[in-house]
Amino acid sequence: MAEPKGNDLMERIVSLCKRKGFVFQSSEIYGGINGFWDYGPLGAELKRNVKDYWWRSMTQRRDDVAGLDATIIMHPKIWEASGHTTTFADPMVDCLLTQKRFRADQIDPQSGVAYHFTGAGEGAPAPADPSKTCDEPYAVLMLPGKSLQLVRKTAWTFYRQRGLIDPRLLGERTETVENSTRFNPENGSLLTEPRLFNLMFKTYVGPVESAENVAYLRPETAQAIFAQFKNVAEVARQKVPFGICQIGKAFRNEINPRNFTFRSREFEQMELEFFIRPDEVIEALYGSVARPEAGGHPGRPQANWGWQMWHKYWVEERLAFYEAIGLPRASLVEYWQKPEELAHYARATVDILYKFPFSKRNDAGELTGEELEGVAARGDFDLSQHQRFSGKAMTVFDEELKAAWPKLDDAKKAALSGRYLEARRQYLVKMNEPPQSADKLAARDAAGLASGFYVPHVIEPSAGVDRLALALICNAYCEDEAPDEKGKLEKRIVMRFHPRVAPLKVAIFPLLKNRPELVQKALEIRDLLRPLMTVFYDDTGAIGRRYRRQDEAGTPFGVTVDFDTLGEKGDELKNTVTLRERDTMKQSRVRIEELPALLLERIR
């Protein structure tokens, strides 16, 4: 089986997506719109299957997770509390010489002498157009160890890029600068004025476009879960540990959408926030905290699990999920973020990567993979932020804790209380709470703990639906060879979707369409199966062609009605059909009345 490699392969996958109706470019008839994609008939079914399976396995098949479906536009304060309003709006600057882009707040401050120029004119020799000038002011900082000659050379290059053949520098003057971030530390060139990059989509609530009506399309679904935490906790009659999950659209003004649907500006997320007791509480209740020892799945949740155990549990659960919909373990990478890569609120994050055809290769030549999901241990950061910004308590009352606390000896009480207080204090200080008030608030939190109140910690598995759909498409795509009717090998394109996510589950064919008895029987079978699964009926062209068509759509099963079905060879074969399997192309004879149960078994 010859597997095509690299972007060549990706191009063929993209082409198939369009040809068969998995993915279309959004607004294509108007020339498309960058970063937005539509799903055609097959893609829509695929995505629906992915979401349905996630929802079923996350909430319906568990008793400790409840669902939520929140709005896309929420109170703007949510994004202040979450940090998105500030972190999603980075000021950016470009080098005027090399066009290289920097984040303005990450430039090393430079000191020294800056040389300013008011412009340049065309100099000797033999200017093509002597009247040509450039009025654009420019400046270069003389970097340590560099010469004035080099500074002028830099300016010369700059004006040359502006269209002068042999620039003559005009209006040179010097300026002493201290700790300036206006120059490129690499070459001394002046940078552009900082421009704000807001990665959130902005809109207005109400018809008036005024500053107080500004709102944002959510850049992630998670914050709605935190904002509704108290409501859901109450009505779902759940106690920590429990989770709230949600599927929904999110929007990010990506600077540069890339790689087909992988990085889109409008996308869908499947997120779970799983709330757990802080480790101090576990220790108060059980004397110690269970932590992961061996690798692999830690098994059924236990009451004495600390955050590390829960984190490990969800990583393994999520990996099992991907395997259950047909992504082989070997195509996935479990990447533990290094301490320096962690977001400031995260204690640990595991990225689950899929090796896409467009993924980069490492030194060993292996595909490195792209993120499908991040499983983050976020501590109590999010709920704490919303507690501070909204002024509403995000604590839960834990009866067991209240009962257990008085039974602890004083040393234990002091140790747990002290640890909790210090963690709370550190968080508050980091969030720029003045030291005095941080001490006071942390002491109050520690007192709350002793009477059974605390802000739950959270484990967040957050997955991208569109990325997963793309991974499933890439994983399913396969070019192999199959014999034609003369036994000659021909290229066959097969989408080997797991039957669970395959857009169409079964195709029904009358062997010939000009025999009304065959057609009628086939339509009966279609009607028999249609209430149970997605069914595709096709009576055009030769039977082999129809099989191949369904191979490209990824339909796992084909059912063919022939003359034996009608009883031509006697009662033994009457009301039996050919069941053809996509991957093996093997055929078997099956009784019609057994079809529903047989197929349902295989597509669950």
Next chain:
RNA sequence: GCGAGCGUAGCUCAGCCUGGUAGAGCAUCACGUUGCCAACGUGAGUGUCGAGGGUUCGAAUCCCUUCGCUCGCUCCA
């Protein structure tokens, strides 16, 4: 956002350099044929050559602008 490349039928692509009424293969549809893996016959349809502007008697072809795609940089909290 910057740099490079690309954009012609549903898909893959030729034609562009050197301007002169737009092509191939596959796919699609109809009819006939067809007894299980892309068979065959006959017929049909499809493009404002990504869009806009310019040069020209005449532009898919040359020039400019713009949009989209790919790659690199940047970004990915």
